[in-house]
Amino acid sequence: MPPPPMMLDVDDVEDSVCMTWSIDESGTMRHRKTGTKVSTKEGITFEGMEYRLSPEDIELEADSHLGAGACGVVLKGVIKQTGIPVAVKTVKVDDKAKREQLLNEIRGLVAAEGCVNLVHWYAGFLSKRTSVVHVALEYMDLGSLAELKKRLGGYGVPPEYLSNITAQIMNGLNYLHKKKMLHRDIKPENILHNRQGEVKLTDFGIAKDLDKTIAMAGTFVGTVTYMSPERCLGNDYSFASDIWSVGMVIFELSTGRYPFADIVSFPVLFEHLCDKPEPRLDPEYFPAELVEFDAYCLTRDVSRRPAA
Structure with a gap:
């Protein structure tokens, strides 16, 4: 049996006692304390629930820029299998603070699933090419x-x-x-x-x-x-x-x-x-x-x- 893939720390060593992320050779990110997993092919796993999407599942619309913020841009797209329009939010994860913000966002989106007046999400995935996380959100056609x-x-x-x-x-x-x-x-x-x-x-x-x-x-x-x-x-x-x-x-x-x-x-x-x-x-x-x-x-x- 081959050895398990080596895990690389992506947070500071002194942070290992609290919230530490790691990444394996496939590019999958794991949050050690909560077990949250973000990957390219298997989407996001949070508290034992899987929210699966991959880059191949989303078709972005040309010139579909919906907005921008500290995390990145928001583009309009469509889930190919269902034709459902989505707002695809880019979340940068290139430092510890942004990774913790991603974790907060996932936690909030999961908590929001029971309320009609909170924006819902479908799933998310990690882009191995750009090292950012894309989150597919409910599309609100009149904006903010x-x-x-x-x-x-x-x-x-x-x-x-x-x-x-x-x-x-x-x-x-x-x-x-x-x-x-x-x-x-x-x-x-x-x-x-x-x-x-x-x-x-x-x-x-x-x-x-x-x-x-x-x-x-x-x-x-x-x-x-x-x-x-x-x-x-x-x-x-x-x-x-x-x-x-x-x-x-x-x-x-x-x-x-x-x-x-x-x-x-x-x-x-x-x-x-x-x-x-x-x-x-x-x-x-x-x-x-x-x-x-x-x-x-x-x-x-x-x-x-x-x-x-």
């Missing part, structure tokens, strides 16, 4: 709420539509929070919608698990312009930090503009978040229920901010 805002040309979303959008955002967020997960990067770009009227949260790459014994988080990640005051201050934070971010998004969709108009530096943002009065919708122009809802979200006192 940031694109919706652009299409409206400075006008806000009418309240009767915004109430429907908000209900779906909160349903997705409530599901994550019940799973003890923070999203940590809620913004218009990370909320997608389609022609069926569905609204879904996406991008779980920096989502954070909070188990029953660790109720707070302390890391500074996410998009700072939608960040809650407690996170801006560097304090511990929990589920209420996502609620603040929702309030920022709803304010922006209501008015057609970001709540703080003169953000030119982080100190200015800090002043708005931590010292100046919280953003408030004008009750002369918006329904009382909308004004009240957004005020609850954009409350600096964490103890008064409601749960999802």
Whole structure:
């Protein structure tokens, strides 16, 4: 019997006591602590479940660029066997932080499978040629709420539509929070919608698990312009930090503009978040229920901010 293929460490030696990845001669990546496996031919295995796709299963559409982010580009494709359109997200795995982000993303996508207001995935695979991971996600044909805002040309979303959008955002967020997960990067770009009227949260790459014994988080990640005051201050934070971010998004969709108009530096943002009065919708122009809802979200006192 031939010896098993040699495994090469791809993380720093000092990290071996916690989360270490390894890679064998076939290019398959394995996360030693969780048993997560990412390969070219067998797709992704997570917590004993297999999510199989290979490069040959996906046909990318020409000039189908859907977006780009810190991880890489998102392209439109089709699963050949079923004809289902997908958004193929590229996730770079060339350093430890990006590999851990991939693991978080997979964990979030698996957790999302039970909720209609979280973007679902089909599977993923490792590209041996480029050493990146491709994840096939549910395709949302109207793009993000940031694109919706652009299409409206400075006008806000009418309240009767915004109430429907908000209900779906909160349903997705409530599901994550019940799973003890923070999203940590809620913004218009990370909320997608389609022609069926569905609204879904996406991008779980920096989502954070909070188990029953660790109720707070302390890391500074996410998009700072939608960040809650407690996170801006560097304090511990929990589920209420996502609620603040929702309030920022709803304010922006209501008015057609970001709540703080003169953000030119982080100190200015800090002043708005931590010292100046919280953003408030004008009750002369918006329904009382909308004004009240957004005020609850954009409350600096964490103890008064409601749960999802």
